[in-house]
């Protein structure tokens with residue numbers, strides 16, 4: 001994959017750059033694909049459901065409202081995402097089982113970790129534009145992530 005810094009030099013402000021300093025918690029640190037989205041708050045039933053559908057190389061962007069009070073993804077959901085062909089996940093929130101997730105062939109950038117699980121009621125929405133750190137992620141826009149950060153088509 002082309003490095004995000006080189007991609008920015010090529011395409012400049014056609015791409016939005018996420019200023020948030022997310023942690024690289026997956027076993028893969030360079031990943032890209034079309035955006036799919038989930039917006040939820042301390043409830044990960046939608047994340048689990050979407051990760052169990054065909055990903056076709058997409059990157060799941062989860063707007064968790066920045067909450068670090070409960071985990072939106074654990075190793076079972078991440079393994080399901082790998083099995084279903086997702087390239088990775090960018091999570092404005094927390095994950096758990098980070099050691100196991102770090103051993104999966106899957107990209108995960110998240111704010112941090114928390115062993116506490118989320119609610120499972122299914123509150124939230126899928127496949128709508130979400131805004132994280134001042135950057136809008138539209139379903140279908142290409143996103144690129146690596147050790148330097150995250151770029152997404154405007």
Ligand SMILES: O=C([O-])CC(=O)C(=O)O
Nearest residue numbers: 073074075076077117118
């Ligand atoms: O069930 C959850 O909330 C997430 C989890 O632990 C997993 O994916 O393994």
